[in-house]
Amino acid sequence: MSVAPCAMHTRTLYQPRSCQSAISICAAPRRTHRTAGGVVAQAKKQASDADLMALVKQLRAENSALRVQLARAGLLPSGGKRAQDASAPAPPSPQARAPASPRRKREDPDPHQSKGKSLPSLAELEAGIVWPQGREDRFWERPPRKAPLSLPGPPGKEGPPATAAEPLTIIHIAAEMAPIAKVGGLADVVTGLSKATAARGHSVEVVLPYYAFLEGSPDVRDARSVGVFNVPKGNGLARCEAFTATVEGCRVLLLRPVDQGSLFQGQSVYGGAYNETEAYLHFSRSALEAVRVLDRRPDVLHCHEWQTGAVPMLFWEAYSANLPRTRLVLTIHNFDSVGECRQDEFLHTGMAGGAFASVDRALDERTVGHNPERLCLLKGGIVYANAVTTVSPNYAREAVRDGAAGFLKSTLAQPHIAAKFTGIINGIDTESWDPAQDATLPAPFSGASPRGKALCKRFLQAGLGMSVAPDKPLVAVVSRLVPQKGIHLMEAALHHIAQHGGQFVLLGSGHADGALRRAAEEQYRDNADVQCLFMYSEPLSHLIYAAADMFLVPSLFEPCGLTQLIALRYGAIPIVRATGGLADTVKDVASGDGGNGYVFQGMDGGAVQAAVGRAMADYRERPGEWQGLVLRVLDDGDAWSWDGPTEEYLDIYSKVLA
Template identity: 35%
Template sequence: MNILFVSSEVAPLAKTGGLADVCGALPLELARLGHQVAVIMPAYRQVKQGNFALEPLNVKFDIPIGNKIVRGRLLKTTLPGSSPENEVPVFFVEQDEYFDRPELYRAKGEDYKDNCERFVFFCRGALESIRLLKLDVDVVHCHDWQTGLIPAYLNLEYLHAAGYENIATLLTIHNLAYQGIFWHWDMLLTGLDWKYFNLHQMEFYGKLNLLKTGIVFAECLTTVSERYAQEIQTDPLGCGLEGVLAQRSEVLSGVVNGVDYSIWNPAIDPHIAKQYDVSNWQEGKAACKAALQREMGLPERSDVPLIALVGRLADQKGWDLVAQVMRRWVHDASAQWVILGTGEPHYHQMLEELSRSFRDKVAVSLQFSDPLAHRIEAGADMFLMPSRYEPCGLNQLYSLKYGAVPVVRATGGLADTVIDANHAHLSQGVATGFSFESYDVDALASALGRASMMYHHEPENWKKVVECGMKQDWSWGASAREYVSLYADAIRRKREQREQLLG
């Protein structure tokens, strides 16, 4: 099968979040399965200033954007991690006025005002690249709102163009909260007829919605966990698109993101104090915990649980609950806390105050450091993710591998990947963490309390939960095979649609 990934970010070339990790890892796994895979993304400043061998191609194209013509050209490299026998080429759409900027989507906390124009150009440039590079493409795998116009263009403008007639699309929604919503006059930039600006296709409460456009026109849809695929078909997690998604439920699937165990694996992790696996985790985690406590300025105590949080300090991640629980626990509970991340200023202030007042219990690093994130996973006893919503989540998967028992709210991918340590699951030997349903402080405190009680008083059960989690396999192999099946379904649907059109 010939698969073309079109994404606004790809790790390690340019990244702001988990979307990049998926688009950096999944193409490699598909190539290992024997498929022909290529990737197209913008040529950001982040790409050009990185240590990547970029090859200028003698390929230029002119794209109509509203009432002007904008020229672009193509660059090429190989996706890092490719093997010679399964090489994945990456093509870059270069247009410096659009993409040679300090950040990918925003500056100084504000979205770029021309984001619609930038990604109209990117979508059209990606489609023109298929013809100019003579790429053989069976399916285009689109990602998030930045590529939402591609299914529409293929079905409305390229349907009878030589070489494009049978190209199917699969659109993956990584986070429905980000939809690419712009004022209605930006419809002119797309070049599509105004008749498609209607409530069934591209219009959303009087505005242009690029993610909705992709959802309506793609042959198949996926999101990044089975639970999230169900949640987004209802209010509030449907973010206004629940009706559209429910209408397309027949072609909507959930596929959990995978983990790259060549990076996130305590047996080979170069960042941690002592490498370990499921056979010697107690010794390895004890050494890593002590080293983390020293690094973060906490007393070296093996008799209290070390609770970790890594990521954005925001309400979506449950910080309105965490803040209240922490204020209780620093007074009443025997536990230590390590927090790594940045986010809303009032949480920065709260954590700084707690770390000053309770130096023996709270350590905070208000930044992002990938090596420190590895050391926290290796040193922590518990990893807390009480998210309001979580399409997939990766930190709980890292935590399982590192023996940092996840304590999560049962939403999205967290519900799909963490099995609560209740009596039945412990008896069956399948428990991997602690979860709670209601989004409230008491439910979070109860789950943390259960985890703490087991840690202190039921060491054999704690050992079972840790080891069951460490034995889980959330690598990309199974997810990649699911995607292959979905690509085949998209291709079949495209063929049937074309046959109907041709009578």
């Protein structure tokens, strides 16, 4: 059965949130009947109230600064809700404690109360730490404590409902899944969204290639074959074997080509000695055949990135008659790769590419008149999917307004496409990333018990051979070292931090590390306060997030970004460039109530140095307000979980199924 894209969209369009907002804004205004004298009196009252609030604000700020001085002198009384000591953050000023998150408002219980358990004292936190002995090699790989220690959570916090009112069957089709096949944020999103959706009572499964490096992996030790089936490929049939497994509590269907040469062979997700276009075209058809043969009958097929862009195309041309209820959602994690494909290559799906070779379907309009003209798999997925998402509202705007989507901008601007295109901020796994429960840390901490963060900083400083100095601001970077991440801005920040007496720690690797590597090995070779580790370690990344005072994310473009969310979760104040999801999740402290970081606009060294300089100055000159800011972002750490994004995706699922 062939379904024209335009007809398909006519059936399944839904009203986006922006339209709903416009409707409410245009509602008739409420009539008022106030006299001129009443207006003047009201204005005087408002002015008087404003003066009073300003005075209260000033007095509270002075009181906050005084408490910091008393704490440092050891003279602050121990009673009260949060007992202070010399290493503990001081109470925040009113501005620093503004109750707003750039993402969403939460109605949670008081985070400074615990579930009936007393919070550990500083002495108890410190007693169990196994401190590094000088500069200790790979100290992050051993247990940091004699025995694990965690903090109680806030009372009354409940998880999502275990049973959905109308459970859905959802199948994700993707090239990555954390932790078994991870390159970037795509893998974290597939796993995080799947777990959160399943926790709400929905049936969720992930379809993934059975990469050769997964053979014998302990992560899929329970994999078992559920059969071999034929898949159209070229002008004939190929065989595929399906395996079921459980990963992070999620059901997974692993698909392995049989007698298909080198497809998905190699020791990494990408970059094997095979044609990736052929591999993912065949995988897309295999996934649909597996759904049919195994009689899965999903409500939603949720596809990710260009690698699965062919799935919506193939579905509406060959599978929709047998799955009349199923709808397709496509999430674009990065417009940087779009999946160019020759029409003859598309035959790896068993279907000729000519069926899609028109500008209103999947033809890459940049190649019109070329020999040969090419298809764009991501464009085909956009056109044929019932709903299209990307990973932040701002990145969605940049895709249409600023050209982040490249030549696909014109496709996204078409009214019927724009109506189904939206941005949803990713979440993070707040169980894996929880400073109150993190076993990789020498001391746990939270907004209710923040003392452990200073101990984590001391632990990292000692282990890396840095100056053990609590008054030195520690700025951290955890990143892939590729041009997108703003390597030249990292280098400019490094110079500024070193010149102004701060500390800099970098953890990451990538092909664009040359300038940073030269700076670390030459200019800063003898500077103990500059530590660049050109590698990646999961336990060390946890420790760096916990130890950092500030966290730098100077990306040239960033569809969503997860590192700034983890940094906020761990009380490391982000310094970010205003792009993509960074602009959605980090608001400058100078912008008013709710600011949670430092934001800059430019792509030059001066812009990032100015932002870093502001953060370092506030750290040193306004300690009360700084510590209040840290406490506020720690208190709000759960706001970056998958709870909110999952509800938004479920809303999209329900609308395309309506």
